[in-house]
Amino acid sequence: MDAASLKEKVGQAAAAEVETGMRLGIGTGSTAEAFVRALAVRVGEGLRIVGVPTSERTAALCRDLGVPLATLEEVPELDLTVDGADELDSRLRLVKGGGGALLREKIVAAASARMLVIADASKRVESLGAFPLPIEVNGFGIVASLIAIEKAGSLLGLTGCLALRKIGESPFVTDGGHLIVDASFGRIPDPEALSAALHAIPGVVEHGLFLGLASAALLAGPDGIEHVAPH
């Protein structure tokens, strides 16, 4: 089965878990888009939900497909967030932000009673870190922040290159107006320590390590959908 079909299957499986009346956080990325498409079919059949999108991109798709939306200000407590991931480990610790939406994704996930991760099974890893860690930074003092991120990594034995994310020649700008640094640290033995060290840097707005947020995952593989709980 190709990657698009796996995403479609897992998007449908997640949409099947949505119950009428739910307040949903709606993730960003190609897998989350498959979920939105499947959700829109159920909404067309009469499912009543309200969704809080985690990006302008997701909001636009939901509007196109008729999925009812609200802002997090209007609906600040959510029942369930469904979102993709770039990596997940056996404790359902995640790396997210490959699409640059990590800040709103984390705010929405933290406002949700449950977070269901959807991905193809290739996203499961022994240790986080093969996927470069996206770090959202304020544009002010970017060089100082890069130096601080490098030092924070190095104190934890993590070395590797930092790259300012670009689209063509221009820096990638997030929905919040910030920049993204992709940190190729390699294997991250202690994600909690790295999270704390990055949060201590004033120019770091947020980072793509999602720790203790995911409640369950649906992973699509050639043999079907696997339900995974953290352990």
Ligand SMILES: O=C[C@H](O)[C@H](O)[C@H](O)COP(=O)(O)O
């Ligand atoms: O910023 C983007 C998100 O964190 C995505 O959920 C993540 O990058 C996974 O995206 P995809 O489902 O396209 O692999």
